[in-house]
Amino acid sequence: MSDSAPNYATQLPLNLPSRTVRIWRERIIATILFLAAFSSVATTLAIVYILFSESVIFFELVAEDHAGTVWAALVEFLTTTEWSPLIEPKTFGVLPLLTGTLVTCLVGLTVAIPLGTVMAIYLSDFASPRLRESLKPVLELLAGIPTVVYGYFALLLVSPTLQKLILAVQMFFWPGREEFEYFQLPGFNMLSAGIAIGIMIIPYISSLAEDSMRAVPVYLREGSYAMGATRLQTAIGVVLPAAFSGIVAAYILAISRAVGETMIVAVAAGLQPIFTLNPLEGAATTTAFIVSVSLGDLPHGSLEYQSIFAAGIMLFLLTLIFNILGYFLSRRFREIY
């Protein structure tokens, strides 16, 4: 009777691949997926390689042009205050671009940090859940607006409004002068670009800071309320310190955004690299300089062309530092509870 036992393998209507095929198919898929994930590392390596190798060419060209040695070119790049790569005699002191970046960034943060923080506290500890759920997406729209539209906004709405406002303030306090004797805000200025940047980065701060404040456990708040503290005292005395590293991580992300912002400053802050810390003047930032050179259709390999990579590597290192700082801070805040 044993030979009448049914052979299931032939009876079942299955066409299963053999075990080896199955294992190999799985391995191939895993490899492909790994390569996709690894592409991010490759991207970073490519960024570093391109920026570094092209910058080396830049410093060699500067050395050839007037600086003598690559070392002298590097010193000139980092310490002198005149940036004129397009006009003879060419000079390559990057500090004007840095101050331009710094000033617009600072103006932006002066707008965004107080507003964003107050909003975050209000939304997390005061607003009703309904209000919070409907306001958050609306605020996040601010970050979704294309930056070139913000540039338009800064140049054609913020800047003229500020011009009128500054003139009106002067006429109020020092009346009776001829109009040209008053200080006139130039059409391109870092103040209006900075304000637009600030408005753009508000949601980064309000949203992320709110998230980290919501993550503070309710019992901490309840403990504080039980001691007779008001909501405001609880928010400032208990929730804010508990969520501190998350909030700082949000600030750092916002700083990194503001430093790297390009189109707003390219449109509204002007393209003249001036070494100044006065936000009422126009100046070029690192990013705006890269845009202005890219628009100029310069030949590949020329000194001016290479200079955008030197500016780029500086920007990259600057944001890299902020990003790493932010990463570790946000990791810390996750580990607290």
Added chain:
Amino acid sequence: MTTAPVEITQDLTAIHRSIDQRRLQEKIFILLGLLSILFALLALTALVLDLFFRGLPILNWRFITSPPSSTPEEAGVLIAWVGTLLVMVVTALFAIPMGVAAGIYLEEYAPKNWFSNFIEINISNLAGVPSIIYGLLALGFFVYTLNLGQSVATAGLTLGLLILPIVIVTTRESLRAISSTIREAAYAVGASKWQMIADHVLPYSMGGILTGIIVGISRAIGETAPLITIGALTFITFLPDSPLKSEFPFISFAWLQSPFTVLPIQMFNWVSRPQEAFQVNAAAAGIILLVLTLGVNGLAIYLRYRFRKGIKW
């Protein structure tokens, strides 16, 4: 002990004063909170209204179907929106498979070791790299090393790389949201790892992944700086080669190598001109851009809301 009541009343008035003071502080803070939200909303409204008041009068069919021109009244956005569309096709075709695959690897396959950790830190760092740096990368790598030229293909790949971190992170988040019971059930009926992912986990997390892709695309539509850096033209009057042909083989890929411009660059070009009339054009282009990016963003918010409500494990 006749002094005690006096002390108590003194204490009580002090306490009442302190409570009143703190209530006042709280009211002031609520006012401050509402004012800052109001400020942000006002800025948003002012921006939108200004664009619409200036741009809407000239935003008509002629504007959408005309190429740019040196006379502002004849200029339109035809080349720009076609360029945006084509670049987005390349961006999506590149970023979606790459991003989803990388997300699956990191969430489902990656061993817990320093290298996976390193990839993770690296991705969160890439998300914070300024977009113009991607432009420089593309200029050095795609344009001059791979010789792709200043073409639609280069632009699409550049923006694809730019939005890759967004797609990866949202893919991971939506995979993580799938309960492990689904995975165990698939294994229990004999599914291999990939079968488990492809047939069970991926379909369930499609909503979240889709949201991430849409957010990424909306970001890419508005991106200007990296495309200017790779040398996208700011003034161009001809359309890229059509991808559909009337004769065999009906599909052509010549458009990939074509020079192009996109909506944000067109708008930037018009904003940078001193003439008032071009700024009206800029406003009109801005409206289209805003409707596109905010509309797509709104879709993502809606999807996120729907999918969050939808499946409960």
